[in-house]
Amino acid sequence: MSEPGAHPRELISAYLDDELAVEERQAVDRHLALCERCRRDLASLKVLARAVADEPVPDLPPDLAERIGRRIDASALPFPKRRRYLVPASIAATIGAIGLLAVVQWRQRAPEAPAPRPEAVAEGEAGQDRKQDAPAQAPAPRIENKAKEEPERKDVFAPVPPAAPVPAPEPASPPAAKADERSYAADAEALPAPPLERAREVDELSAKSVAGLRSTGSVGGIPNAVLCAERWVDTAVLATWTVSDERSSVLDLEGIARSVGGRVERVDPYPAQLALVVPRARLAETVAALKRHGVTGLDGTITPEEGFDCVRQRVSLTSR
Amino acid sequence: MAFFRPMSDPGIRRDPRTDEDADLVARAKGGDRRAFDLLVERHLPRVWRVVYRVLRHREDTEDVVQEVFVTVHRSLRDYRGDAKLSTWLHRIAVTRALNHAERAAERVRRSSEPLEAAGEPPATTPTPLHALEAKELRKRLADCLERVPEAWRAVLALRDAEEMAYEEIAAVLGLALGTVRSRLARARALLQECVEAGP
Numbered sequence: 001m002s003e004p005g006a007h008p009r010e011l012i013s014a015y016l017d018d019e020l021a022v023e024e025r026q027a028v029d030r031h032l033a034l035c036e037r038c039r040r041d042l043a044s045l046k047v048l049a050r051a052v053a054d055e056p057v058p059d060l061p062p063d064l065a066e067r068i069g070r071r072i073d074a075s076a077l078p079f080p081k082r083r084r085y086l087v088p089a090s091i092a093a094t095i096g097a098i099g100l101l102a103v104v105q106w107r108q109r110a111p112e113a114p115a116p117r118p119e120a121v122a123e124g125e126a127g128q129d130r131k132q133d134a135p136a137q138a139p140a141p142r143i144e145n146k147a148k149e150e151p152e153r154k155d156v157f158a159p160v161p162p163a164a165p166v167p168a169p170e171p172a173s174p175p176a177a178k179a180d181e182r183s184y185a186a187d188a189e190a191l192p193a194p195p196l197e198r199a200r201e202v203d204e205l206s207a208k209s210v211a212g213l214r215s216t217g218s219v220g221g222i223p224n225a226v227l228c229a230e231r232w233v234d235t236a237v238l239a240t241w242t243v244s245d246e247r248s249s250v251l252d253l254e255g256i257a258r259s260v261g262g263r264v265e266r267v268d269p270y271p272a273q274l275a276l277v278v279p280r281a282r283l284a285e286t287v288a289a290l291k292r293h294g295v296t297g298l299d300g301t302i303t304p305e306e307g308f309d310c311v312r313q314r315v316s317l318t319s320r
Numbered sequence: 321m322a323f324f325r326p327m328s329d330p331g332i333r334r335d336p337r338t339d340e341d342a343d344l345v346a347r348a349k350g351g352d353r354r355a356f357d358l359l360v361e362r363h364l365p366r367v368w369r370v371v372y373r374v375l376r377h378r379e380d381t382e383d384v385v386q387e388v389f390v391t392v393h394r395s396l397r398d399y400r401g402d403a404k405l406s407t408w409l410h411r412i413a414v415t416r417a418l419n420h421a422e423r424a425a426e427r428v429r430r431s432s433e434p435l436e437a438a439g440e441p442p443a444t445t446p447t448p449l450h451a452l453e454a455k456e457l458r459k460r461l462a463d464c465l466e467r468v469p470e471a472w473r474a475v476l477a478l479r480d481a482e483e484m485a486y487e488e489i490a491a492v493l494g495l496a497l498g499t500v501r502s503r504l505a506r507a508r509a510l511l512q513e514c515v516e517a518g519p
Contacts, residue, residue, distance in 0.1 A: 013505035017479060019486045044512050047449040051461050052480040052511075058378050060368045065360050067382075068389045072356075075390055233415065234395050236387075267397070308415070308494065312398075 007038050016045050232277050232310035239290060239297040239315045246317055250274060253315060256289045267314055275314045283311045290315065341405040348396055356396070360389055363406065366482065367413045373477035374417040374470050384420050388413045403491055410492045414474050421470040449515060457515070464514035472507035479504055 008031060014020050015028045032039050061067075243249040253274055254264040262278030278286045287298050295315055341362065347355035367388060372381040391412055399408055449457065465473060478484045478492060490500045 009509055010502055010505035013508050014486075014501050017486065017504075019501065041512070044449040044516070045508055047457070048461070048508060048512055048515065049480040051449075051457055052465075052476055053483075055373070055458070055461065055465070055481070057369050057372050058381075060365055061382060064368070064382065064385065065357070065364055068360055068364075068386050069357060071386050071390050072393045075394070233412075234391060236391060236394075 007035065007041070009038075009041065012038055012042050013045060016042060016049065232312045233308035234275075234312045234314070235283070237298065237313065238273075239295045239313065240318060241290075241293070241295040241315050242318045242320055244320045246319060249317060252293060253290075256286060256293070259289075260286050262286070262310070272318065273314050273316050275312045277310055277312045280309055280311045283313070286313060342401065345396065345399065345401070345405060348393075356393060359392075359405075363409055364389070366406070367409065370410060370474075370477050370482060371413050371417045373481055374414065374474045375421060376466060376473070380420060381417075384416050385413070388416050391416070404488075407488055407491045410478070411494065414478075414492055415494075418470055418474065449512070452515075460515045460518060461511070464511055467514065468507060468510060472503060472510065475500065475504050476507050476511070 008028060011020065011024060011028050012032075015025060020028065032042065241249060250264070253276060257264045257276040257278055260278050260282035262276055262282065265275050265277060267273035267275050276286060276290075290313070291298055298313075341359060344355045344359045344362075348359060364385070368381065368385055371384050371388070372378070375381050375384065388409070392409055395412075399405070403411075452460070465476075468476070474493065475489060478489045479486075484492070486497055486500045486504075489495075489504075490497045493500065495503070
């Protein structure tokens with residue numbers, strides 16, 4: 001036991017900390033009784049450990065707690081967004097109801113319109129089918145006139161059935177409904193027929209995501225509930241996504257998360273925030289997918305702490 | 321929606337004996353800012369020590385410690401109590417500190433070369449540490465700690481300075497128990513060799 005290779009240095013270190021099992025400790029005791037060098041090492045480690053513990057650390061700055069408080073106050077940006085979602089909920093519901101009326105009227109008038117290009121017909125029918133599906137299952141408020149800004153987004157997400165019914169919007173007062181109905185109907189008629197290529201431009205990742213949502217809730221045979229269910233570290237980056245249809249966007253995010261083996265959860269108490277909790281190894285992929293969907297604020301290199309298998313990326317949804 | 325399950329998972333284990341912060345955490349989760357400030361007051365000194373022992377740079381420590389508590393505040397809602405608050409908090413602190421050290425690696429202030437991993441100590445009889453004068457020991461130790469990798473300084477800080485058990489260190493660093501034991505032994509051997517060798 002006195003040869004260099006036989007000195008149980010790791011055990012002696014743990015012996016010092018009283019972190020050995022009884023049998024290991026007895027073995028080290030026997031070795032120490034015979035090995036002067038290890039006894040000397042043990043004595044040195046004791047001195048060293050004491051010295052490390054006694055090493056001076058600068059005093060805590062007296063105002064550090066206050067500075068931390070100020071930084072927390074400054075970083076509490078989501079609260080205004082919460083109000084933004086809560087306060088105008090009734091307004092959004094009213095607009096949504098008006099929008100629905102506008103769409104219905106637009107559909108009724110559509111056959112009277114001049115015959116469009118064949119591809120436009122195909123696209124228009126597809127669009128109508130989608131629009132019929134979603135409100136029929138969940139008459140959630142939608143701001144339909146914003147569809148012309150990103151019509152292709154609905155191509156991807158409209159067929160997805162909603163996960164839970166959303167309360168019907170409050171009926172609008174008749175005069176306001178008429179006024180806004182005209183406005184929205186006019187907007188709907190003004191929608192240009194999207195090129196067929198754009199209709200086919202289905203994001204591959206999103207397609208997988210949609211498929212994932214329709215699945216039995218597993219990725220690669222592993223139930224989603226166990227993926228990144230416990231330990232994760234936040235990226236410390238709050239991304240922003242301006243959306244016209246929150247519900248579809250939520251499904252979008254969940255699809256992205258599931259496609260990389262992760263999940264989506266609400267971020268309490270911030271109703272406008274969602275978090276994608278994904279495997280660390282798939283973070284770059286997730287970020288790329290988010291960027292492709294128009295999520296902003298992700299330009300910096302994200303370097304979450306090591307030691308966590310999963311990473312949380314928050315996205316703040318802002319209604320157009 | 322179906323995938324937004326409530327956070328109160330029935331599988332969560334909670335040990336009320338060890339988590340003295342439970343009440344403050346609950347209040348802070350409910351939006352009680354004063355409760356969070358109290359949590360900061362309770363944990364700030366220890367977090368400060370640990371982060372400093374990893375970084376060994378006062379200004380960097382100030383920055384990182386602030387980031388730690390901002391992160392804690394932001395993530396507190398998702399803290400389920402599976403681990404002690406202090407463990408969870410120190411995990412954030414150490415990983416933040418190590419990340420910071422990694423980012424700062426290219427603008428290292430130190431001129432010394434980092435130490436290589438220790439093998440077996442030299443066959444010649446080293447200077448017994450207990451024979452060194454306290455002042456000389458402190459000086460050598462400070463010099464050598466500067467040259468030890470931050471990840472090893474972290475394990476030394478948690479064990480020797482904060483007297484954490486291996487199990488808690490494993491939880492803080494996200495390492496297996498055996499890895500903690502071997503890393504600590506290697507760090508100590510490295511430090512011992514450096515200090516004994518002298519300037």
